[in-house]
Amino acid sequence: MLKHLMIEEMVALLSPWVESAQRKRLFLSIPEIAGLHPKVVATHEAVLAVRPSKVGPSGEMIALNDELARVDERHDHLARAVCWGIDAHRAQCLGEDPLDRERAAMCDQVQPRLFPNGLTIVKASPTAEAGNTARVARLLVEEPSIGEFLKGIPARGKTTLLRTTQRWIEAGKELLAIEQRRNELAAKEKTAPVTRATVAAARSQWFRVVSAVLSNLELSDAPIEAIEMIRGPVLKASERAGKRYGAAPAG
Incomplete structure (x- = not known):
């Protein structure tokens, strides 16, 4: 990746x-x-x-990279769980007798609000993923009806899809925190002073240009x-x- x-x-x-x-x-x-x-x-x-000025990443950087990978994987799984959970709920509504068309229509309205570009977000950089979950968090505040809708969809462990969405948001916050720690460490490990923003910008620029190629x-x-x-x-x-x-x- x-x-x-x-x-x-x-x-x-x-x-x-x-x-x-x-x-x-x-x-x-x-x-x-x-x-x-x-x-x-x-x-x-x-x-x-x-x-970094060193030949290879420090032990601390390797540990941060491993932590980022674990949280990123959790973020991606939770994003899929929310997206596919709405899909499954829609199918169940349309499989009822009589059909629950109103609830199925809500699925069609909510899913693009949470996933305007589908699941492409799981292929994005950690910073972009964190920015997206922050957007979802704001959306739940601005449009409480979406949270109420998700609360009505059962999820594993006697919870609801709203809780899964909240865990997805929490994973995004963790990603941002780890990425900030990585950038700070990269700046410290380099001889010449480098700002955290410069490191993040360079990584983002590389990702965009290489993806375009x-x-x-x-x-x-x-x-x-x-x-x-x-x-x-x-x-x-x-x-x-x-x-x-x-x-x-x-x-």
Whole structure:
């Protein structure tokens, strides 16, 4: 998963696109991504600037990365539980005799309010996931009827889908707190002073630019060998990161 990559991995993955003359020519030869190269260069410089000065991450950083991965996995499972729980409730309403069309219609209204882009949020960065759960928390305050609706949907452990949603929000708060601690530690472990905001911005910039490159490659008619030369190392690193943190596949 791209969002689990560490700064050093981000630097290593962009280096060939920027520093290898052969790989740079290959990148520029693909029309769909050629125009992104200046952004790639700027992003590479950004992650280089916030790279920890040590050869490898400290024990404290590794522990934070592991903690972030565990909380992120919980966040993703809870998001799916809420989204699919509403789906299941809608199906149950439509399976009643007589049909509970009013309740099914409420499902259709509430789900897009909680998940305007479906479950793509579980593929986002921890910072973006935390921002989204903060949005959901505000929504429950501003529109109490949504909370009442979720309270009427049973969930595991004699609770309701409202409690599952609250746990999802809590996981988002944990993600933000851990990400802030990671950024603070990364700044301390670097010789040159780096602000927490700079580290977070560099990670976010890398994620956006590399995701754009991968998305554009999906539309490219370039030879498959050329496409794989560019995206192959990124996808392999993403897969390793997912295995390293035991991340569940996004649904």
